[in-house]
Amino acid sequence: xxxxxxxxxxxxxxxxxxxxxxxxxxxxxxxxxxxxxxxxxxxxxxxxxxxxxxxxxxxxxxxxxxxxxxxxxxxxxxxxxxxxxxxxxxxxxxxxxxxxxxxxxxxxxxxxxxxxxxxxxxxxxxxxxxxxxxxxxxxxxxxxxxxxxxxxxxxxxxxxxxxxxxxxxxxxxxxxxxxxxxxxxxxxxxxxxxxxxxxxxxxxxxxxxxxxxxxxxxxxxxxxxxxxxxxxxxxxxxxxxxxxxxxxxxxxxxxxxxxxxxxxxxxxxxxxxxxxxxxxxxxxxxxxxxxxxxxxxxxxxxxxxxxxxxxxxx
Amino acid sequence: xxxxxxxxxxxxxxxxxxxxxxxxxxxxxxxxxxxxxxxxxxxxxxxxxxxxxxxxxxxxxxxxxxxxxxxxxxxxxxxxxxxxxxxxxxxxxxxxxxxxxxxxxxxxxxxxxxxxxxxxxxxxxxxxxxxxxxxxxxxxxxxxxxxxxxxxxxxxxxxxxxxxxxxxxxxxxxxxxxxxxxxxxxxxxxxxxxxxxxxxxxxxxxxxxxxxxxxxxxxxxxxxxxxxxxxxxxxxxxxxxxxxxx
Numbered sequence: 001x002x003x004x005x006x007x008x009x010x011x012x013x014x015x016x017x018x019x020x021x022x023x024x025x026x027x028x029x030x031x032x033x034x035x036x037x038x039x040x041x042x043x044x045x046x047x048x049x050x051x052x053x054x055x056x057x058x059x060x061x062x063x064x065x066x067x068x069x070x071x072x073x074x075x076x077x078x079x080x081x082x083x084x085x086x087x088x089x090x091x092x093x094x095x096x097x098x099x100x101x102x103x104x105x106x107x108x109x110x111x112x113x114x115x116x117x118x119x120x121x122x123x124x125x126x127x128x129x130x131x132x133x134x135x136x137x138x139x140x141x142x143x144x145x146x147x148x149x150x151x152x153x154x155x156x157x158x159x160x161x162x163x164x165x166x167x168x169x170x171x172x173x174x175x176x177x178x179x180x181x182x183x184x185x186x187x188x189x190x191x192x193x194x195x196x197x198x199x200x201x202x203x204x205x206x207x208x209x210x211x212x213x214x215x216x217x218x219x220x221x222x223x224x225x226x227x228x229x230x231x232x233x234x235x236x237x238x239x240x241x242x243x244x245x246x247x248x249x250x251x252x253x254x255x256x257x258x259x260x261x262x263x264x265x266x267x268x269x270x271x272x273x274x275x276x277x278x279x280x281x282x283x284x285x286x287x288x289x290x291x292x293x294x295x296x297x298x299x300x301x302x303x304x305x306x307x308x309x310x311x312x313x314x
Numbered sequence: 315x316x317x318x319x320x321x322x323x324x325x326x327x328x329x330x331x332x333x334x335x336x337x338x339x340x341x342x343x344x345x346x347x348x349x350x351x352x353x354x355x356x357x358x359x360x361x362x363x364x365x366x367x368x369x370x371x372x373x374x375x376x377x378x379x380x381x382x383x384x385x386x387x388x389x390x391x392x393x394x395x396x397x398x399x400x401x402x403x404x405x406x407x408x409x410x411x412x413x414x415x416x417x418x419x420x421x422x423x424x425x426x427x428x429x430x431x432x433x434x435x436x437x438x439x440x441x442x443x444x445x446x447x448x449x450x451x452x453x454x455x456x457x458x459x460x461x462x463x464x465x466x467x468x469x470x471x472x473x474x475x476x477x478x479x480x481x482x483x484x485x486x487x488x489x490x491x492x493x494x495x496x497x498x499x500x501x502x503x504x505x506x507x508x509x510x511x512x513x514x515x516x517x518x519x520x521x522x523x524x525x526x527x528x529x530x531x532x533x534x535x536x537x538x539x540x541x542x543x544x545x546x547x548x549x550x551x552x553x554x555x556x557x558x559x560x
Contacts, residue, residue: 010378022371023529026367027530031361045328048325049328053330080431081427081431084427085424088420088427091423100330139530142526146526149523150523153516
């Protein structure tokens with residue numbers, strides 16, 4: 001089907017309710033689900049390689065010791081040669097482990113997955129989606145998700161730059177989402193806004209009402225963070241995340257921040273159904289009134305569950 | 315009724331030396347837009363919205379989204395793929411150099427060990443004796459310092475080479491590996507592939523984020539001049555990409 005020419009006055013036209021429902025489904029499938037599949041795919045791959053190199057390296061060292069012992073007692077020169085070469089092979093595997101940093105990458109991806117799982121709580125369950133008003137939910141899902149992605153991207157560079165001791169010294173919070181937020185170099189208010197949004201998705205109706213009293217409007221925008229100089233790598237193109245609280249009474253203490261830089265290549269493809277949240281915790285419409293999101297002209301009881309076709313996972 | 319179980323790809327294909335090994339050539343620094351079918355497939359692969367969406371939805375019902383998609387296709391996606399291509403290029407270069415270093419170190423150790431292993435001091439001593447016995451005149455000339463004496467003529471040669479062809483072979487291989495490693499070390503110092511890989515990948519992901527924000531009319535794309543904001547964002551990204559590039 002061909003796309004009709006669109007006049008320029010569309011720049012001033014807000015999204016309709018149908019638009020928002022379509023955008024919501026697009027975002028949930030192509031961005032959230034696709035990224036989750038990417039993370040999970042990479043975690044599997046990294047774990048496989050980490051296990052493989054560790055197991056093989058250990059086996060090689062054990063074999064080297066065994067052959068050295070036999071060689072010493074049986075005076076077989078070839079065994080002495082092999083026992084001398086095998087440690088070099090083990091070192092080779094260790095060098096690749098160091099180069100790719102599978103374990104650390106997996107840890108970062110796991111944090112991102114858990115962060116996204118929490119954010120998915122903001123979206124209604126699949127069965128309740130047709131009866132939900134997407135208007136207040138969509139911008140919050142997008143902005144908090146992008147904050148997690150940005151944090152993941154920023155954390156990735158630590159593989160190359162930060163030592164384990166530095167990481168311990170940073171006193172990174174235990175909660176995965178808090179770690180993601182901490183990695184994004186957010187201000188106190190910004191971190192508070194994201195945490196309040198996520199928290200609102202898990203609260204009961206009474207708690208949500210209390211949240212409404214505290215935060216009447218939440219919007220998020222991206223801003224450049226402080227530069228993140230790191231040993232060996234300097235990146236000026238900082239990924240940015242900033243949350244703007246239009247009306248925030250009290251902000252929780254900010255999580256510690258960290259300097260990060262590099263990013264892994266994107267390889268995964270979106271594929272699959274929209275995620276189903278185990279809990280339905282959609283915040284009320286009053287919680288967020290984003291200026292560019294118009295009130296629903298027609299509150300349809302059904303959303304269009306059809307999503308654009310996705311490619312195969314590579 | 316039989317249930318078909320979807321086969322998972324063999325796990326060994328995910329091993330790093332199969333899936334993540336660098337290539338010597340074939341990755342370009344520049345991105346050229348492919349044919350439309352391939353391009354649409356790329357959009358799907360990268361998690362973007364391709365025109366295929368209008369096979370399931372009526373574009374007349376979503377004129378704003380259709381317009382936004384065209385804006386993004388015109389202004390953002392070419393730069394996104396340009397950065398992504400460069401990120402792949404520099405990533406490959408970085409890993410290629412690292413692989414050369416690692417394998418070079420391993421092979422140097424291996425050949426050094428083999429050189430030591432095949433070196434036979436008893437054989438060398440025998441050759442030394444044989445050389446002294448069969449060529450007394452040459453040895454005498456060398457001692458007297460009269461006439462041209464080549465290394466092949468002296469007993470020292472037999473001892474230094476271990477009197478063994480394999481010793482020399484492995485010695486040469488060790489030197490060759492060392493030379494290749496040194497060559498790639500010199501290359502790796504130019505261009506800072508790791509830094510540029512990181513920068514390009516980071517900017518790529520940043521543009522991906524802007525793609526969805528623009529589509530959702532979220533800040534800073536929540537005003538009527540959002541196309542202009544998008545163009546500024548892309549230009550800013552291009553400027554960032556050029557910063558601190560040596």
